Amino acid sequence: MSGLVHLIYSSAATREMSSKDLVALLALAREKNASLDITGMLLFVEGSFLQVLEGDGDAVDALFEHIARDDRHTSVVTIIREPIPRRDFSDWSMGYAQVSAEELASIDGLNDFFQGQGCFDDLNPGRTKKLLKAFNSGRWRSRVATQPIDDQPSVSSPQPTNSLPTERPPVSYAFQPIIDLDDERVTSHEAIELDKTTKLPTTVQRDDPAARTQLQMESHTMAMGLAARLGLSTGLTLNYAVYRCDDAERTMQATVDAAERYGFRPDRLTLELDHDQLLDDPQWFASVLQQQRAFGMRISIDNFGAGRSGHYLIDTYKPDGVALNEGLVRHIETNGARQAIVRGILQTAEDLGIDVVAKQIRDQAEVDWFRSEGVHLFQGALFAEPQFEQLASEVFIPARELT
Numbered sequence: 123m124s125g126l127v128h129l130i131y132s133s134a135a136t137r138e139m140s141s142k143d144l145v146a147l148l149a150l151a152r153e154k155n156a157s158l159d160i161t162g163m164l165l166f167v168e169g170s171f172l173q174v175l176e177g178d179g180d181a182v183d184a185l186f187e188h189i190a191r192d193d194r195h196t197s198v199v200t201i202i203r204e205p206i207p208r209r210d211f212s213d214w215s216m217g218y219a220q221v222s223a224e225e226l227a228s229i230d231g232l233n234d235f236f237q238g239q240g241c242f243d244d245l246n247p248g249r250t251k252k253l254l255k256a257f258n259s260g261r262w263r264s265r266v267a268t269q270p271i272d273d274q275p276s277v278s279s280p281q282p283t284n285s286l287p288t289e290r291p292p293v294s295y296a297f298q299p300i301i302d303l304d305d306e307r308v309t310s311h312e313a314i315e316l317d318k319t320t321k322l323p324t325t326v327q328r329d330d331p332a333a334r335t336q337l338q339m340e341s342h343t344m345a346m347g348l349a350a351r352l353g354l355s356t357g358l359t360l361n362y363a364v365y366r367c368d369d370a371e372r373t374m375q376a377t378v379d380a381a382e383r384y385g386f387r388p389d390r391l392t393l394e395l396d397h398d399q400l401l402d403d404p405q406w407f408a409s410v411l412q413q414q415r416a417f418g419m420r421i422s423i424d425n426f427g428a429g430r431s432g433h434y435l436i437d438t439y440k441p442d443g444v445a446l447n448e449g450l451v452r453h454i455e456t457n458g459a460r461q462a463i464v465r466g467i468l469q470t471a472e473d474l475g476i477d478v479v480a481k482q483i484r485d486q487a488e489v490d491w492f493r494s495e496g497v498h499l500f501q502g503a504l505f506a507e508p509q510f511e512q513l514a515s516e517v518f519i520p521a522r523e524l525t
């Protein structure tokens with residue numbers, strides 16, 4: 123067994139496929155997939171397929187290899203293959219956009235996935251759902267010509283700090299909410315590391331990887347301990363910077379241990395990567411992160427669009443979210459270049475089921491621009507300032523609609 127994964131791909135039909143053909147394909151797929159303990163979903167819209175396969179990694183890979191050779195489709199594009207904590211589908215089903223009411227009624231497993239009842243709405247709000255939605259709205263459709271188709275307890279570290287090589291100022295945490303304006307609720311709080319005395323961001327041993335690694339190992343424990351003491355009930359976003367691959371597993375294990383100790387289920391945690399401090403072997407580090415993702419932890423890339431934080435990080439780390447760099451956000455409502463860049467990022471994110479958080483928001487005009495582009499996750503002084511060793515007592519929610 124290689125662990126639970128999902129693989130999502132798109133492809134283009136090479137021939138007309140009547141509902142009869144699709145039903146035959148579905149019947150065969152159901153039977154074979156059941157024997158392999160593979161679940162999923164196949165959508166077919168206007169000559170394009172989008173399929174979700176979930177199951178043991180080896181079994182999914184083998185089946186996918188087989189399916190990819192099927193000459194009934196071409197232009198097979200793997201959108202994502204990644205570990206998942208649980209299945210999205212308990213059974214095999216098939217969405218098909220153009221079916222009649224009789225067909226819907228008569229064919230088990232064939233359903234009008236988007237317009238019909240259940241199914242899409244019932245899905246967990248994760249990557250699969252986002253990708254299915256993107257497909258339904260026209261993304262990932264085939265571009266090849268095909269035939270027409272009819273149919274914490276204390277703020278100080280609870281672990282003894284055995285061997286910090288150099289002295290460092292004591293640190294603590296401020297918490298700043300991340301808000302979902304669609305739901306008008308705080309989804310998570312980011313723990314922001316501050317110098318305990320100056321209350322300014324730490325610049326601790328930036329040049330001393332060993333010290334930084336040690337601090338990294340302690341810091342999540344401190345942040346989670348404090349968050350637990352404050353009674354945090356939302357998600358918790360933790361910044362994660364490792365400087366050496368050798369340290370990645372140790373630092374990650376410290377985070378996992380702290381989560382267990384303070385009762386944070388993995389799916390309440392988002393690790394926000396600080397790209398500028400990464401690393402000699404990103405691929406290997408990505409595999410360490412993916413192991414945690416398999417338990418439900420979310421991975422996000424901080425300061426996206428700044429410095430070395432380019433789109434290639436999306437390919438390497440397959441994040442669940444990206445947080446836009448402040449430089450892209452500031453006065454975006456008047457800056458065409460920033461708008462064009464952000465539109466590109468949003469498109470990429472939509473195509474890959476990635477959440478985008480607009481951070482460091484100061485003005486209503488910035489919010490309005492992002493809202494008009496469909497962004498719903500925000501953080502910044504406009505909503506709530508970071509509170510040192512406290513959760514925000516008030517969060518400003520701007521007036522509704524803003525188009």
Ligand SMILES: Cc1cc2nc3c(=O)[nH]c(=O)nc-3n(C[C@H](O)[C@H](O)[C@H](O)COP(=O)(O)O)c2cc1C
Binds near residue numbers: 188190195
């Ligand atoms: C878009 C598409 C999706 C498919 N999905 C599956 C599937 O989920 N499971 C499956 O067994 N076969 C699926 N097939 C059919 C396989 O490619 C293949 O025809 C089938 O597994 C029978 O293979 P066999 O004749 O070697 O036994 C799919 C084919 C297409 C074109």
